Amino acid sequence: MTPQRPIEIVGGGLAGLSLGLALRRAAVPVTIFEAGDYPRHRVCGEFITGLAPATIARLGLAPFLADALHHREVAWFIGSGADAPPARIQTLPSPALGLSRHALDHRLAAAFLAAGGDLRTRTRVADADADVGPGRIWTTGRRRGQSPWLGLKIHARGLPLSRDLELHLGDFAYVGLARVEDGSVNVCGLFRRRELCAKGPHLLLGYLQASGLTVLAARLAASALEATSFCAVAAVGFDRHVAAPADNRVCLGDTCSRIPPFTGNGMAMAFQSAEIALAPLVAYSSGATDWSATCQAIHHAKRRRFRLRLATAAAVHPFLFHPPRQRLFAALNRAHLLPLRPLYAALH
Numbered sequence: 001m002t003p004q005r006p007i008e009i010v011g012g013g014l015a016g017l018s019l020g021l022a023l024r025r026a027a028v029p030v031t032i033f034e035a036g037d038y039p040r041h042r043v044c045g046e047f048i049t050g051l052a053p054a055t056i057a058r059l060g061l062a063p064f065l066a067d068a069l070h071h072r073e074v075a076w077f078i079g080s081g082a083d084a085p086p087a088r089i090q091t092l093p094s095p096a097l098g099l100s101r102h103a104l105d106h107r108l109a110a111a112f113l114a115a116g117g118d119l120r121t122r123t124r125v126a127d128a129d130a131d132v133g134p135g136r137i138w139t140t141g142r143r144r145g146q147s148p149w150l151g152l153k154i155h156a157r158g159l160p161l162s163r164d165l166e167l168h169l170g171d172f173a174y175v176g177l178a179r180v181e182d183g184s185v186n187v188c189g190l191f192r193r194r195e196l197c198a199k200g201p202h203l204l205l206g207y208l209q210a211s212g213l214t215v216l217a218a219r220l221a222a223s224a225l226e227a228t229s230f231c232a233v234a235a236v237g238f239d240r241h242v243a244a245p246a247d248n249r250v251c252l253g254d255t256c257s258r259i260p261p262f263t264g265n266g267m268a269m270a271f272q273s274a275e276i277a278l279a280p281l282v283a284y285s286s287g288a289t290d291w292s293a294t295c296q297a298i299h300h301a302k303r304r305r306f307r308l309r310l311a312t313a314a315a316v317h318p319f320l321f322h323p324p325r326q327r328l329f330a331a332l333n334r335a336h337l338l339p340l341r342p343l344y345a346a347l348h
């Protein structure tokens with residue numbers, strides 16, 4: 001019988017769980033260490049763009065996505081504009097999937113356990129003491145650092161949407177609204193940090209008002225907000241490049257590179273990075289390759305796949321935050337000079 005070297009995964013988010021599950025299906029012994037537990041809400045816009053059928057098939061994700069909503073139309077709103085109509089309606093080249101992280105992460109964790117995986121929840125691996133030796137994968141999500149950006153999210157009921165997805169650009173803020181599988185609307189925003197004295201849902205309402213998104217704040221205040229779904233994440237940062245591997249570490253998902261949320265592509269990238277790592281890790285586990293070659297193969301494949309979209313997203317991102325650039329964005333859009341289809345292709 002082929003010897004199976006074990007794989008350890010630190011971080012049970014989308015990259016870690018989908019990789020762990022796919023490795024188990026290839027009979028690789030896998031342990032996942034996860035700091036939190038399931039189910040849990042996460043700061044995320046909860047719409048997935050650019051996830052190709054081939055990735056879904058290779059990772060066996062179809063059963064977990066079966067009840068995801070299919071979003072096709074995006075309405076862009078710039079500023080509060082009282083009851084102004086959307087600045088643009090965009091039809092996506094392929095539907096985005098609307099699914100809550102509460103459901104998705106929980107389903108993947110249950111499937112990993114059912115496939116014989118060893119899942120250690122409430123177990124934080126300290127980076128400082130971390131073993132960087134062979135067989136350990138890092139999927140711990142975004143890296144901590146200095147950043148003025150704050151992410152806030154909540155689910156709301158009784159909140160009608162003008163299109164499948166709404167994207168609102170405010171003063172140093174943008175907010176996405178998308179319905180998820182249980183019929184509620186996920187409201188998730190990225191805001192430049194301000195000194196506001198509020199907590200929970202009131203903090204989100206305060207940020208919407210302070211960012212000039214007063215009409216959206218009033219719509220939210222009139223809906224039924226699910227306080228238990230509220231969550232926040234500070235110091236959100238983004239990358240222009242795929243980080244080079246250090247100490248023969250394999251980093252996947254956000255640990256390797258974080259794309260701005262307006263793309264709705266971070267979750268797809270987490271799955272794609274798991275897809276990239278799968279075959280090299282199976283080869284390593286069977287003894288066919290050594291760890292150093294495995295790390296290099298994964299890194300080069302990630303660079304090829306993600307380089308263009310990270311650079312494009314980093315170039316577009318400032319236009320969504322700064323009011324003067326937003327006005328330029330709107331003017332280009334009115335003049336039909338925004339190449340949305342090529343941009344979408346570069347971003348996915």
Ligand SMILES: Cc1cc2nc3c(=O)[nH]c(=O)nc-3n(C[C@H](O)[C@H](O)[C@H](O)COP(=O)(O)OP(=O)(O)OC[C@H]3O[C@@H](n4cnc5c(N)ncnc54)[C@H](O)[C@@H]3O)c2cc1C
Nearest residue numbers: 011013014015035045046125141151253254261264266267
């Ligand atoms: C405001 C905002 C909105 C977003 N909206 C969207 C969107 O609409 N669509 C989209 O596709 N993407 C979106 N994203 C990005 C998306 O959420 C991420 O790209 C995705 O979650 C990355 O998955 P991951 O598995 O790499 O990391 P995560 O999902 O963050 O998982 C990392 C896991 O590691 C665990 N962990 C961390 N440290 C340790 C440790 N030391 N030991 C053990 N466990 C640890 C954490 O508890 C967590 O469960 C958004 C991000 C933000 C900030």
